[in-house]
Amino acid sequence: MAHRGLWIVIPAYQEAAQIEATLSDLGAYLPRVVVVDDGSTDATAEAARRAGAEVLRHGVNLGQGAALQTGIDYALRSGATHICTFDADGQHDTHTIERLLDTAARMGADVVLGSRFSGAAVDMPPLRRLALRCAVLVTRMQTRLPLTDTHNGLRLFTREAALRIRIRQPGMAHASELLSTVARLGLHVVEVPTTVRYTAYSRAKGQRLSNSVKIALDLAYAALSS
Amino acid sequence: MIASLLLLALVMLCVYVGSHRISGSQMSLVVCGAVVGLAFVIFPQLASYTAHVLGVGRGTDLLVYVSIIAGLFVSAHLYFRSKHQEWQIIELTRALALQTSPGGRQGDALRPTGTDE
Numbered sequence: 001m002a003h004r005g006l007w008i009v010i011p012a013y014q015e016a017a018q019i020e021a022t023l024s025d026l027g028a029y030l031p032r033v034v035v036v037d038d039g040s041t042d043a044t045a046e047a048a049r050r051a052g053a054e055v056l057r058h059g060v061n062l063g064q065g066a067a068l069q070t071g072i073d074y075a076l077r078s079g080a081t082h083i084c085t086f087d088a089d090g091q092h093d094t095h096t097i098e099r100l101l102d103t104a105a106r107m108g109a110d111v112v113l114g115s116r117f118s119g120a121a122v123d124m125p126p127l128r129r130l131a132l133r134c135a136v137l138v139t140r141m142q143t144r145l146p147l148t149d150t151h152n153g154l155r156l157f158t159r160e161a162a163l164r165i166r167i168r169q170p171g172m173a174h175a176s177e178l179l180s181t182v183a184r185l186g187l188h189v190v191e192v193p194t195t196v197r198y199t200a201y202s203r204a205k206g207q208r209l210s211n212s213v214k215i216a217l218d219l220a221y222a223a224l225s226s
Numbered sequence: 227m228i229a230s231l232l233l234l235a236l237v238m239l240c241v242y243v244g245s246h247r248i249s250g251s252q253m254s255l256v257v258c259g260a261v262v263g264l265a266f267v268i269f270p271q272l273a274s275y276t277a278h279v280l281g282v283g284r285g286t287d288l289l290v291y292v293s294i295i296a297g298l299f300v301s302a303h304l305y306f307r308s309k310h311q312e313w314q315i316i317e318l319t320r321a322l323a324l325q326t327s328p329g330g331r332q333g334d335a336l337r338p339t340g341t342d343e
Contacts, residue, residue: 056323
């Protein structure tokens with residue numbers, strides 16, 4: 001029996017091929033699953049609606065950070081007590097969601113993060129592993145949070161935490177921004193080992209290494225203008 | 227010959243800028259730029275003289291340095307403005323997505339969402 005106050009937020013861009021399968025794995029949590037279609041030009045929204053999720057549509061493509069915040073706003077308005085963010089490409093294991101909830105309850109955590117490095121990363125490309133390890137190192141230095149995985153899309157927020165955190169980085173820099181905010185607010189963060197499965201589909205959809213330069217620039221801009 | 231072409235280009239630029247609505251401070255910048263530009267075109271030795279006074283080799287060098295710095299200012303200004311506009315687009319898109327959502331209410335759309343730090 002799925003937790004009644006839990007909402008699942010899935011940012012999706014051009015995921016028509018995969019979103020129905022991802023949502024069918026999340027069957028126990030429907031209909032409290034909100035897919036934010038981030039201006040896809042394919043049939044992502046229709047496919048998600050068919051699979052029984054609530055669908056919000058960005059008229060233009062804004063980026064994953066912006067899509068997450070839209071979904072979180074919607075979940076908060078819908079009365080969510082807990083909000084779980086989940087990737088559209090089917091990388092995550094749906095059974096982990098219960099573990100995130102248990103951890104939040106048992107340890108009184110405000111934010112629970114999935115970690116593929118304390119858990120398992122199946123068929124992960126070596127370059128991806130290297131880039132993510134670097135991101136972890138930098139984020140640990142910045143935030144002083146003892147994390148092992150800083151860019152995992154599987155996260156759980158309590159309502160109170162979600163109300164206090166506001167994602168401003170529209171693109172992929174939101175992951176680092178989020179952790180800086182969490183550190184600044186002094187929220188209680190716990191990591192839970194998770195399994196991330198890299199499929200041919202997720203590898204093709206995933207971030208390119210070159211995008212890390214853009215992320216660094218976005219963060220530098222944010223540091224300058226804050 | 228080249229002087230008249232340069233003058234013509236300057237005048238055309240002024241007319242083009244003048245045909246758009248710009249603020250008072252922007253207008254004074256444009257007028258200043260135009261006056262200095264005209265002076266340099268009509269009295270070429272003025273640039274050399276100014277360069278000499280400032281300790282820069284030649285008038286041409288002075289113009290290059292000034293153009294580079296002006297260009298950097300303009301790009302920085304445009305960059306920050308585009309970032310600001312990006313943020314406005316995000317807020318609008320989000321408001322619209324929430325408004326047209328299954329549970330969306332009309333009145334919510336233009337109110338900023340969530341709480342802020």
